[in-house]
Amino acid sequence: QTVTVEVLDHLERLALVDFRDSEGVERLQKAIRFADQLHEVNTDGVEPMDSVLEDRCLYLREDDVTEGNCTNTLLNNAREKVEEYFVAPPGNIPLPKLEERETFLQGS
Amino acid sequence: ACLETRFQVAAALKEGHVTPTELCQRCLALIKSTKFLNAYVTVAEETALKQAEESEKRYKRGQPLGVLDGIPVAVKDNFNTAGIETTCASNMLKGYISPYNATVVQKLLDQGAVLLGKTNLDEFAMGSGSTDGVFGPVRNPWSYSRQYKEKSVPKSHSEDKESNWVITGGSSGGSAAAVSSFTCFAALGSDTGGSTRNPAAHCGVVGLKPTYGLISRHGLIPLVNSMDVPGILARCVDDAAVVLGSLAGHDPKDSTTIQDKFKPFDLPNLTDVSKLSIGIPKEYHAPGLSSEILALWSKAADLFKDAGAKVIEVSLPHTRYSIVCYHVLCTAEVASNMARFDGLEYGHRSDTNKSTASMYAATRREGFNDVVRGRILSGNYFLLKQNYENYFIKAQKVRRLIANDFVKVFESGVDILLTPTTLSDAVPYMEFIKEDNRTRSAQDDILTQAANMAGLPAINVPTALSERGLPVGLQFIGRSFQEKQLLTVAKWFENQVKFPMIQLEEVERHNHGVLQHQKSASFS
Numbered sequence: 001q002t003v004t005v006e007v008l009d010h011l012e013r014l015a016l017v018d019f020r021d022s023e024g025v026e027r028l029q030k031a032i033r034f035a036d037q038l039h040e041v042n043t044d045g046v047e048p049m050d051s052v053l054e055d056r057c058l059y060l061r062e063d064d065v066t067e068g069n070c071t072n073t074l075l076n077n078a079r080e081k082v083e084e085y086f087v088a089p090p091g092n093i094p095l096p097k098l099e100e101r102e103t104f105l106q107g108s
Numbered sequence: 109a110c111l112e113t114r115f116q117v118a119a120a121l122k123e124g125h126v127t128p129t130e131l132c133q134r135c136l137a138l139i140k141s142t143k144f145l146n147a148y149v150t151v152a153e154e155t156a157l158k159q160a161e162e163s164e165k166r167y168k169r170g171q172p173l174g175v176l177d178g179i180p181v182a183v184k185d186n187f188n189t190a191g192i193e194t195t196c197a198s199n200m201l202k203g204y205i206s207p208y209n210a211t212v213v214q215k216l217l218d219q220g221a222v223l224l225g226k227t228n229l230d231e232f233a234m235g236s237g238s239t240d241g242v243f244g245p246v247r248n249p250w251s252y253s254r255q256y257k258e259k260s261v262p263k264s265h266s267e268d269k270e271s272n273w274v275i276t277g278g279s280s281g282g283s284a285a286a287v288s289s290f291t292c293f294a295a296l297g298s299d300t301g302g303s304t305r306n307p308a309a310h311c312g313v314v315g316l317k318p319t320y321g322l323i324s325r326h327g328l329i330p331l332v333n334s335m336d337v338p339g340i341l342a343r344c345v346d347d348a349a350v351v352l353g354s355l356a357g358h359d360p361k362d363s364t365t366i367q368d369k370f371k372p373f374d375l376p377n378l379t380d381v382s383k384l385s386i387g388i389p390k391e392y393h394a395p396g397l398s399s400e401i402l403a404l405w406s407k408a409a410d411l412f413k414d415a416g417a418k419v420i421e422v423s424l425p426h427t428r429y430s431i432v433c434y435h436v437l438c439t440a441e442v443a444s445n446m447a448r449f450d451g452l453e454y455g456h457r458s459d460t461n462k463s464t465a466s467m468y469a470a471t472r473r474e475g476f477n478d479v480v481r482g483r484i485l486s487g488n489y490f491l492l493k494q495n496y497e498n499y500f501i502k503a504q505k506v507r508r509l510i511a512n513d514f515v516k517v518f519e520s521g522v523d524i525l526l527t528p529t530t531l532s533d534a535v536p537y538m539e540f541i542k543e544d545n546r547t548r549s550a551q552d553d554i555l556t557q558a559a560n561m562a563g564l565p566a567i568n569v570p571t572a573l574s575e576r577g578l579p580v581g582l583q584f585i586g587r588s589f590q591e592k593q594l595l596t597v598a599k600w601f602e603n604q605v606k607f608p609m610i611q612l613e614e615v616e617r618h619n620h621g622v623l624q625h626q627k628s629a630s631f632s
Contacts (some may be wrong), residue, residue: 003489015443015488016450016469017481024482031439031486031546037432039161041509042481048504052333052511052588053321055613059363073207077454093463101456101466 002029008105010100016095021104117293121167121178126215127295128167128178132222133162135180139291140616141225144245147285149185150193151225155612156180159222166220166544175350177220182295184288185226186233187338188327189213193224196329197241198231199217201414201455204402206451211359212296212338224292227282230545231286232446233331234307236552237540238281242572246281248274248534249289254611259577262588273296274534274578277310277552279303280339284311287341290615294351297339300331301549302529302556304339305568305583309529312610314341314602316348317556319589320563321366323352324359332441333364333435335560345569345599349375352591366589373592378600382416386520394554398532400574405528408571408582413524417467422522423478424513429506430558431550436490436503442480449475479545483613511562518587524597525585528555533574555583565591567598570607579607 003016008025012018071084080087098105120126132606158191163178172178182522183189186196190204195201209217217223230240239245250256251273276285281299284307287295299306299317308315316339323338330336338355342348353372359365388409393402399515411417451457451471458470477485490499517525540548559566568581584601586594 007492008560009490009491011488012171012469012493013487014605015484016465017472017476017484018469019485020478020481021474024478024485027478027482027544027546028485028489031435031482032489034546034550035432035436035486035499035503038147038429038436038499038506041426041429041502041506043502043505043509046505046508048501049511051507053364055320056366059360059365066625074453077204077207078452079264079457081595088452089467090484091464091608093312095463095465095469 003032005098005105010103012103013095018103019105065072112606117179118156118175118242120148122172127158128160128163128222131178132156132180132224134234135224135291136224138289138614142291143250145249145285146244147227147246147282147289147291148182148225149195149197149228149282150336151603152223155192156222156224159217163222173218173220174354176216176354176451178222179294180222180224180292182224182227182283182292183213184229184280184295184297185285185300186229186329187213187296188329189223189226191609192226193468194226194329195242196232197229197243198475198477198480199242199456200449204455206362208327210325211354211361212601213327215355215594216266227286227295229282230479232329232480233279233300233303233310234442234479234483234549235278235545236302236549238278238307239275239537239540240477240545242477245537246276246285247537248276249285249612250274250534250610252314252612253577255573255577255608257577258573259575259599271538272536273309274536274542277307277530279307280341280435281307283315283341284315285310286550287311287313287343288610292422294342294347297341298328298336299339299560300336301438301553301560303404304341305529305556305566306552308341308568309570310534310579310582312581312607314345314348314570314598315568316343316352316595317559317566318352318356318591319562322356322363322589322591324361324362324365324369326361330445332438333445334441335439335563338565345595345602346375348567349373349595352595367496368589375592375596375599377598380599381412384412384417384597385521385523386412386417386419387525388419389422389424389427389525389527390556391424392527394531396531396551397528401528401530401532401580404571404580405526405582408526408601411601420522422517422520422525424517424558426506426510426513427558430510430561431554433503433506433510434553434557434561435550436499437507439483439487440490440500441489442483443491446484447538474581482546509560510558514558514564515561526592527583527585529568529581529583530555533576533578533580559585564588565594567594569598569602569605571605574609611630
């Protein structure tokens with residue numbers, strides 16, 4: 001049961017990384033086949049485990065400001081900035097459709 | 109004539125036989141002459157020497173900060189280090205200068221340790237060979253040891269000796285190689301599926317994976333939040349214990365650290381093991397386990413038995429699903445954790461400026477290697493609405509079964525589990541790269557990663573040399589937060605096996621005639 005092009009396209013949009021070539025797609029197929037072994041295990045009545053520390057309370061501290069004032073240090077690592085803002089290209093523009101963008105999946 | 113362990117060094121520093129600056133310079137020189145190992149991504153020469161000078165002033169005043177004052181250490185390049193580049197061996201973070209120190213790095217510096225540099229790894233700690241980073245593979249120092257060279261038969265005179273070198277294992281290969289080649293006394297690694305213990309086994313050093321929640325992950329660039337831990341690499345168990353003592357404890361900046369007060373401990377010299385119950389999990393006799401390692405494992409079990417300990421076979425029935433479970437949970441958490449790399453606030457940014465979505469996509473296409481991209485895509489697949497229940501939730505259920513296996517065994521009276529760490533000794537690089545990263549990781553993590561699933565402490569202790577002259581280690585797995593017991597047993601075992609020292613030309617050259625041989629402070 002292979003993954004459809006629709007799902008592959010969907011994954012590229014969600015992950016914002018590309019499959020690059022047939023090897024990339026094959027890698028996913030292999031990963032799924034490998035993961036399918038999980039279905040051999042009987043998990044009736046078993047609760048999912050989020051964390052090994054589930055029996056303990058997470059530490060919550062007082063809602064007081066303890067650090068900050070490091071604007072310049074943080075801005076130093078950004079490539080595009082204006083005054084104290086990180087600059088992003090325009091949002092709300094969806095990734096081009098499969099037919100229109102540069103992706104290996106186009107040929108499929 | 110060499111200072112092998114931190115203990116020996118600490119004594120030497122205290123008595124003034126060697127100064128922190130001399131020690132630092134020696135290590136820096138050794139790093140230069142072992143450059144071919146490619147263990148270091150960044151060598152922080154200037155800051156290290158400054159730190160060494162400060163340490164020297166403190167020793168002269170008779171006020172060292174503690175046992176780690178003046179001790180040269182190295183840190184895996186996925187820990188943030190203020191003012192020093194942190195790359196995770198990826199194009200995504202090339203040029204990224206950390207604005208802060210990871211808590212564990214800060215703790216080491218507060219104790220006066222001298223940070224020599226950042227060590228090489230698989231890109232974003234994904235891998236079991238330390239071969240898939242953007243700065244190239246790390247070479248196992250044992251490839252150049254007399255012990256290995258004596259055993260390897262060159263196929264022809266013209267054969268490039270260079271192509272015979274073996275991998276360090278991974279992903280903390282740089283840290284393991286750095287400790288193994290004497291360029292530092294301890295190093296930090298990280299351990300998500302075995303990334304500290306695996307290279308420790310291949311490089312013949314002690315590799316400790318602490319209990320999840322004991323040591324702060326703040327500043328450790330995360331892979332799998334529910335399994336990552338900082339790891340400790342050192343040349344002997346005592347040294348690992350000392351580093352553990354300086355790192356463990358609650359960190360308000362990491363809410364997944366437990367709040368129990370941590371008491372640093374000295375390791376007792378165990379002489380009587382008759383009250384100990386050692387469990388041998390039969391499922392760890394995994395397919396592909398070399399007959400050599402099987403024999404060593406058996407020999408080790410006999411060692412305990414002959415010394416009076418109770419050695420029993422136990423079962424961890426879900427062991428064989430542990431690697432599959434890990435594969436799903438790891439890729440799922442990775443898909444989430446890698447989402448922060450979009451080029452806006454730090455790291456690589458693509459020149460594309462049409463839209464945020466296309467800029468993010470281009471940045472990530474340019475910044476991540478195949479392995480990282482593959483895991484992100486797989487992880488996203490398992491997290492799709494139609495797959496969530498069948499894969500992600502299913503894996504979380506299987507995780508509980510795996511953790512419960514351990515609980516049952518420890519409840520039945522077993523104190524420590526003894527298992528192999530790796531399936532074989534280190535393979536040559538040329539052979540290793542024939543299989544892809546995912547396949548390799550699935551094979552190599554098989555013995556180490558269940559401990560990460562269950563959050564248990566585990567340690568690799570170098571045991572013996574293989575027929576090829578390469579290190580083989582064995583693994584001890586302990587109960588949650590019982591590091592003292594785990595390390596005590598590991599130390600006893602270490603004393604029994606007396607693992608040989610690496611005979612490396614570069615190391616001998618630097619140590620020659622410089623200092624008198626010092627006996628370790630722990631045995632007199």
